[in-house]
Amino acid sequence: MTAVVLAGDFPSTGILQATVAYRVGLDGGDEACAAFIDHVAYALGQRGAVLVVYPSWKGERARRMVRLARSALLTDRVAGVPLDVPPLALSLIADQLAFASGYARPGVLASLAGRLCESVYAGAWVNSVARMEHIKTGLGAHVSSYLPGNGFAVSAGPRPAVHRISASRPVPEPATRPADPVLMLFGHENGDVEWLQHRLRPVIGAVSVTAVAAQPMSAEYWGTRKYAEFVAFSGHPQALQSLLAGSPYRSCGWCGEPTALPECPFCFMVQPGPDAAPAPGPAAGRAS
Incomplete structure (x- = not known):
């Protein structure tokens, strides 16, 4: 098996209660470094391989x-x-x-991370x-942030986009939609939750919010400190297996x-092209 460590201040949503990633903070000086190494060493001893996920x-x-x-740790x-x-x-x-x-073996699990990013629909309602900084916006959107209005619908992920919310078009067409049944999580700080519930939810067909x-x-x-962040994902029991x-x-x-990545995440060797012989299936063997 592989230990999954999430580096940074990203608490669990609590949705997957049985198994969650280890959380390790990075703030601080030498003590934080030592604590991180100790945590990785423990996880390595328990599981044999460690994936450190970070933004x-x-x-x-x-x-x-x-x-x-x-x-x-050599x-x-x-x-x-x-x-x-x-x-x-x-x-x-x-x-x-x-x-x-x-x-899944460690290399397969690392490859799965990118596929999971592509499978979810993530974004937010923001007031401005x-x-x-982290999603490209045009000059027009920046200028319109200073004008009265209903805010913006921002999509992140593989196809980021910024949409000015209007009465005629309150929700943009999603660039991607998870497989049914669609589940949606949201967290907000002074955000427009009504927009999430009554505008976005019907468009993506979420069965639960x-x-x-x-x-x-x-x-x-x-x-901004006025946002309503969301992530929609498939609740199908075979969704992860399909990926x-x-x-x-x-x-x-x-x-x-x-691995399915261009470079091995463990030894960093550049991988051959698609004509190379495939490896055994995703679940073949265990982490060593």
């Missing part, structure tokens, strides 16, 4: 910590997995990876995009770890 939009310290842990069985998703989606995906860790605690990093991510089986995994030529 790519705030990843410099996490990347240094991962390199330090690999060096201090191991290549610790891999960093940067994900470009908002805080609420990041928390959910880390817990989904922890849930799947009992069914004037200070938004669950309020969770606001993520501590959400205000920084969205650039696991949907990628062509190949054995790394150096360390032998099956």
